[in-house]
Amino acid sequence: MATYHKFLGVEGLGKTFFTEKESKIVLEGVTFELPFRDSLALVGPSGCGKTTLILAIAGLLKSTEGSIFFEDKTVTGPNRKIALVLQEYGLFPWKTVAANITLGAKLQRINVSDKKIDAIKKELDIEGLDHLYPTQLSGGQRQRVALARALLLNPLLLLLDEPFAAIDTVTREKLQNELLAAFIQRQFSFIVVTHSIEEAVFLGQRIIVLSNGRPSVKAIIDNPNMGHMDYRNQPAFFELTTELRKILEETP
Amino acid sequence: MRGRQAITYAVTIVLIYAFWYLLSLIMGSNILPDPFHVFLRGFKEIATSSFWLHVQASILRIFAGLFFAFILAVPAGLVLGSNQKLDRLFSPLIYLGYPIPKIVLMPIVFVLFGIGDIGKIVLLTMIIFFQLLITTRDSARKISTEIIYSLKSLGATRLDFYIHVVWPVSLPGIFTSLRIGTGTAVAVLFFIESIATNRGLGFYIIDSWGRADYATMFVGIIALSLIGIVLYEIFDLLERKFCKWKNQ
Numbered sequence: 259m260a261t262y263h264k265f266l267g268v269e270g271l272g273k274t275f276f277t278e279k280e281s282k283i284v285l286e287g288v289t290f291e292l293p294f295r296d297s298l299a300l301v302g303p304s305g306c307g308k309t310t311l312i313l314a315i316a317g318l319l320k321s322t323e324g325s326i327f328f329e330d331k332t333v334t335g336p337n338r339k340i341a342l343v344l345q346e347y348g349l350f351p352w353k354t355v356a357a358n359i360t361l362g363a364k365l366q367r368i369n370v371s372d373k374k375i376d377a378i379k380k381e382l383d384i385e386g387l388d389h390l391y392p393t394q395l396s397g398g399q400r401q402r403v404a405l406a407r408a409l410l411l412n413p414l415l416l417l418l419d420e421p422f423a424a425i426d427t428v429t430r431e432k433l434q435n436e437l438l439a440a441f442i443q444r445q446f447s448f449i450v451v452t453h454s455i456e457e458a459v460f461l462g463q464r465i466i467v468l469s470n471g472r473p474s475v476k477a478i479i480d481n482p483n484m485g486h487m488d489y490r491n492q493p494a495f496f497e498l499t500t501e502l503r504k505i506l507e508e509t510p
Numbered sequence: 511m512r513g514r515q516a517i518t519y520a521v522t523i524v525l526i527y528a529f530w531y532l533l534s535l536i537m538g539s540n541i542l543p544d545p546f547h548v549f550l551r552g553f554k555e556i557a558t559s560s561f562w563l564h565v566q567a568s569i570l571r572i573f574a575g576l577f578f579a580f581i582l583a584v585p586a587g588l589v590l591g592s593n594q595k596l597d598r599l600f601s602p603l604i605y606l607g608y609p610i611p612k613i614v615l616m617p618i619v620f621v622l623f624g625i626g627d628i629g630k631i632v633l634l635t636m637i638i639f640f641q642l643l644i645t646t647r648d649s650a651r652k653i654s655t656e657i658i659y660s661l662k663s664l665g666a667t668r669l670d671f672y673i674h675v676v677w678p679v680s681l682p683g684i685f686t687s688l689r690i691g692t693g694t695a696v697a698v699l700f701f702i703e704s705i706a707t708n709r710g711l712g713f714y715i716i717d718s719w720g721r722a723d724y725a726t727m728f729v730g731i732i733a734l735s736l737i738g739i740v741l742y743e744i745f746d747l748l749e750r751k752f753c754k755w756k757n758q
């Protein structure tokens with residue numbers, strides 16, 4: 259396995275949006291590292307720049323300050339080892355489930371065996387949906403398909419922007435379990451943006467609280483007990499959710 | 511053809527037939543020949559090769575018009591709709607050009623391209639072109655940034671973006687405007703075939719009209735209408751086939 263000086267490093271990252279009338283500072287002085295096979299949850303009030311940060315890491319948005327390193331190289335554009343799952347519109351409505359799942363592989367001209375595709379469908383419980391269109395799926399199924407598409411590419415870094423936001427609690431926890439299971443079995447790091455305190459504590463080995471204040475990072479919390487399916491029932495889980503809730507309540 | 515639509519067509523045909531028959535009784539069959547008479551004439555006409563030459567000429571013109579409009583307007587619309595800078599550059603031109611009834615440009619077109627098939631096809635192309643350009647551009651404009659991010663993160667190139675996003679997103683609109691475009695095209699076809707040619711259904715209709723041969727005139731009208739209907743149905747069918755995701 260490759261070792262990196264820095265798998266993912268974000269250093270003094272700043273983003274200012276310039277519109278016709280004004281300039282708007284969205285991120286300032288964001289610095290953190292994410293080792294390989296670690297996970298990170300990103301929380302913070304609406305509009306504090308979580309999506310902006312995710313897009314910058316994905317190489318889809320240029321930062322105005324600081325830099326991002328992935329595998330010791332500066333991120334300048336999309337990278338095949340970085341996969342992105344968005345809350346909505348991640349799937350292409352005009353493509354069937356089967357075509358959606360294999361689209362990434364097709365675009366990157368990677369040959370993926372049917373066996374591997376079937377295994378992923380089975381793993382994420384989306385068998386038998388191949389010829390349906392995304393609009394014919396439930397929200398949970400849709401996000402499973404999006405996850406399958408991302409995982410099929412064997413990314414080293416998976417970026418998820420509120421992936422389970424529009425999904426009922428029970429399904430949502432199932433999906434969190436599936437993501438955790440995939441994370442344990444496979445070899446990748448992930449960053450998940452969420453508005454759910456429980457989701458952040460369940461999925462993030464570390465939790466970064468972003469704020470609208472300056473600098474943008476309000477707190478970085480370690481979560482050493484994360485990584486067990488029954489974590490939700492443990493006292494440590496309650497303690498950390500309580501702590502995180504308190505921090506968020508104080509975050510502008 | 512889909513069952514319900516077939517029934518609609520059948521009912522419509524029966525109603526038109528009945529209405530037509532009544533009207534011909536009222537007006538007298540030398541002005542409005544009764545439908546049965548027209549059908550008999552129709553059978554006689556389709557046995558002649560000259561009838562088919564007229565049909566062929568009309569179909570050729572309309573197909574050529576649709577074809578050239580398609581290969582010019584669709585790529586242009588896709589590019590404009592997904593490229594803000596170009597869109598801003600060209601939109602005043604389109605804004606001005608769209609509302610001009612292209613048919614009034616007929617004399618200019620005929621001067622430039624001749625009064626023959628080329629001039630006629632250029633005119634047809636122009637008329638379908640704008641409609642198609644605008645629908646294509648507008649549907650391409652609706653693509654959300656999320657979709658673009660998703661695709662880019664999957665490693666897509668600019669070409670992939672057109673193939674996998676812009677084209678499929680715009681396709682339903684393209685078919686709709688092709689369907690609307692055919693209606694206009696058939697009307698224009700009739701008009702331009704009524705002058706300076708001796709081929710085409712437009713000529714055929716006007717010619718029989720001039721000879722007060724109303725039965726033959728109606729055969730021509732029906733034939734021209736059929737071309738319009740068939741084209742409409744073809745685009746409808748293609749849309750159903752290629753835009754399944756829209757109809758779910």
Ligand SMILES: Nc1ncnc2c1ncn2[C@@H]1O[C@H](COP(=O)(O)OP(=O)(O)OP(=O)(O)O)[C@@H](O)[C@H]1O
Nearest residue numbers: 275276277282284303304305306307308309310311
């Ligand atoms: N392209 C853009 N141009 C100008 N401003 C933008 C642009 N994209 C985002 N912003 C602004 O940047 C700020 C942060 O947006 P961002 O989407 O990153 O927030 P977020 O933390 O993801 O919020 P949410 O939790 O609601 O998803 C917002 O105030 C938004 O209006």
Ligand SMILES: [Mg+2]
Nearest residue numbers: 308309310419
């Ligand atoms: Mg967001």
